[in-house]
Amino acid sequence: MQLDLADGTTLAIDLREEHNFTWLQSNFGPVFCVFDQQDSGNISFGCFNSNGERVFVKYAGAHPSSFEGLPQDAVTRLRRAVTVYQDLQPHEHLLTMQMALPVEETGGFALIFPWFDNGECLHSHWTYPPPAKYEHPKSPYYRFRQLPVEQRLTALEAIFSFHEHVDRLDYVAIDFYDGSILYDFESNTLKICDIDFYEKIPCQAARPPWGSPRYLSPEELSGVTLLNHRTNVFRMGACAFGLIGGELDRSRSKWEASDRLYQIACRAVADHAKDRYANVTEFLHEWHQARQTLDDCSQSTQ
Structure with missing residues (x-):
């Protein structure tokens, strides 16, 4: 079906059946983008609110073509x-x-x-499906991987900080990934979105x-x-x-940071949960110690 956009053009929404979207116009201003390729059953819109601010609207109730389930379940x-x-x-790193x-x-x-201005999803599969995700110079993931290692480690700190918060509140980060x-x-700001699951x-994990x-x-x-704190450590x-x-491919040759950080990451993804860190706080303590040691060594050689 067709949806009118803010610039006067129309956009086709990929649905299995027609759906009533008049509620969008009655509750928000013009739509400026649509995300309809999610397998969760949701469709998302970039809209203007009554104050002229951009907002992100995540909606369940329609039947996207990419969704195999029932709209009511979504x-x-x-x-x-x-x-x-x-x-x-x-939390400062959560949308x-x-x-x-x-x-x-x-x-x-x-x-x-x-709306997170200038924010780009690191798994933009609707625009850059693999292998383009890993190879195309405009792919957000590809561009992120070209950043200096230290900058990427700083981004990881934001992810770890939020998930230490999640872990302490006794939640499992189900469905968290680069999307x-x-x-x-x-x-160089990072935000986490889509924590619905x-x-x-x-x-118990879904099947x-x-x-x-x-x-x-x-x-x-x-x-x-059963999933628990050690599942978060793996994530x-x-x-x-x-x-x-x-x-x-978790080989050392693919790892771009220090040996000690590699050892910590390897323990975090151990196949047997008992071999991992007990929780995200313990994992982060080791991670921070390793980074501090590296910083101290770097300063002492200058």
């Missing part, structure tokens, strides 16, 4: 996500949910977030599990063991390999 999940955001915000909006006309549901990371290359510890195989722990893939290690190393 609505149920998005409603449940309200509690997750309320429990985990505010904050501003409000929840039941849509009476359609039986749908929407969450409203501020949850927005990066502003102008200000985070769950209270302990919990099949939500998330990218590049970030999934063995216990999520097996579906047998942080996998993220480190995703931004500093070779993703699933």
